[in-house]
Each structure stands twice: as C-alpha cells, then as structure tokens.
Amino acid sequence: MKKIGIIGIGNIGSAIVRCVAPRSEFFLQHCDIDQALADALAEETGSKSVPLDRLLETSDIIVLAVKPQVLPSLYSRLSETTGKAWISMAAGITLDTLRTHLKATSIARIMPNIAASIGRSITAIAFTPQSDASFRADAEKLIGSFGTVFPLDEGLFGAFTAISGSAIAAVFQFLNGMALGGVKEGLSYRAALDIIAETCLSAVHLVKESGIHPEQLASQVCSPGGTAIEMIALLENRSFKGTLIDCIGAASRRSRTLEANVR
Numbered sequence: 001m002k003k004i005g006i007i008g009i010g011n012i013g014s015a016i017v018r019c020v021a022p023r024s025e026f027f028l029q030h031c032d033i034d035q036a037l038a039d040a041l042a043e044e045t046g047s048k049s050v051p052l053d054r055l056l057e058t059s060d061i062i063v064l065a066v067k068p069q070v071l072p073s074l075y076s077r078l079s080e081t082t083g084k085a086w087i088s089m090a091a092g093i094t095l096d097t098l099r100t101h102l103k104a105t106s107i108a109r110i111m112p113n114i115a116a117s118i119g120r121s122i123t124a125i126a127f128t129p130q131s132d133a134s135f136r137a138d139a140e141k142l143i144g145s146f147g148t149v150f151p152l153d154e155g156l157f158g159a160f161t162a163i164s165g166s167a168i169a170a171v172f173q174f175l176n177g178m179a180l181g182g183v184k185e186g187l188s189y190r191a192a193l194d195i196i197a198e199t200c201l202s203a204v205h206l207v208k209e210s211g212i213h214p215e216q217l218a219s220q221v222c223s224p225g226g227t228a229i230e231m232i233a234l235l236e237n238r239s240f241k242g243t244l245i246d247c248i249g250a251a252s253r254r255s256r257t258l259e260a261n262v263r
Contacts, residue, residue, distance in 0.1 A: 003027045005061070007064055018117075089110050091255070111164070114168060119146050167247075218232065
C-alpha cells in the first residue's frame, strides 16, 4: 500500500484527506503548521498526523497543498528528500520550477477546484516527462478519489484555472442572481435556489448525454414570442456571452501573470 503524505491541510488539503482517507488503496498521513488542526483532522478521518520530517521520510508520494508564496520557504528542506514522487497544487508554480527546486524528476502538477470538498472536483493534471507509468497511475487514482481527472498540457493550465478553478465562483454568482430573481417574483430564496440549482444540473446532464451543442438546445427552448426568447434577447442585448468570454480571458491572463511572478 502506497503511503501518501500531504503537507498543508487548508480548504483543499483537508478536503482531499476527507475523501482519500476512507479508501483502502492508500495509507494517508499529513502535517500542518497548525498541530491542533492536524490532530483534529486525523481523529475525524482516521488518517495520521505526523511531523514534517517523519512525513518526508516515510511517504512514497508527497502532496504539496500549501500556498504558492509559502512553498519557496520549504524548498531547501524538501530538496533533501530523495527518491520521492511529488504532486503540487501550488497555483502558478510550474513543473520546471518544481523540478529545479525539489531536485526530483517524478512530479505532477494539479489544479483542483473547491468541489473537492464533496468529492466532485474536476482536476487538471500534468506530469514531468520523466514520470513513470506507475506514478502516473497512482497520481490519477489519488486525484480520482475526490472527483474527475482531466489530463492537460501544462501550457493550458491558465485557461483551465479560469474555466474551472475560478469560474466556479461565477457559477455561484449566477445561481445567487437567478435565485434573487425568483425572490423578486414571489418565491422564497431557498425554493428559488433549489429550483435553479436543479435546473442547472438538468441542463448539464442534457448537454453531456445528448451531445447537442448548447446553442441548439437553447434554440429548442425558445418558442416564437415566448418567455425564453424574451430572456435570451435581454441577455444578448447586455452582451451576456461576450462578458463570459471576457471573464475567462481576464482570469486566464491573471493566472499567467501570477505564474510569471513566482518562477
């Protein structure tokens, strides 16, 4: 059984522990600067809270779940650890940078989103060319325990960060805005939110299962002179799609800027 060590148990790190700990494929241990938090998570999940030195010594795969601004302060200690495979979720820190500072070759870079907390993240992953098949399989199995694995060229991580890691916040805003519209029309907020959330789920399933282009599905909903075309006309007049495209572009540019700044 492979030993997985997770350094850092913030929102995403702790979510991964909660999803992975019940699985029998891995032995899970973790550490954090907040020892009380680490101990509480171990008691909750059955994982093991250990000191950093112990984690580095005994883990087969080490997951770096710390903020990108924290990671450079750990490089000197981490680079002393040899023969390990590494998975980093530090935003903006490239595989080349990790390979240089960790003095290692088997490295994966991942980008999960907040839905990892319920095991429903979509997570991009890219590997160094030197990563062997065994590590790749273990890494994808680990990531699959908290959602869907999406192998991706590292050069597209900025776009992925925008359309998944960041865009999920826009989806929350969309849900809230639609629910508030329902409130304005007389529904309770809870009822309106439940309705629009289920509507979004049904729309997603229809897109995925039918394979029909979203534009075509929208046109099927719009009857002449009806309510749906009234809504779509207002959205088009206010550049709804153009605004979404610009939002993805802005987040992607910001991701690339941050990546350039932390090299």
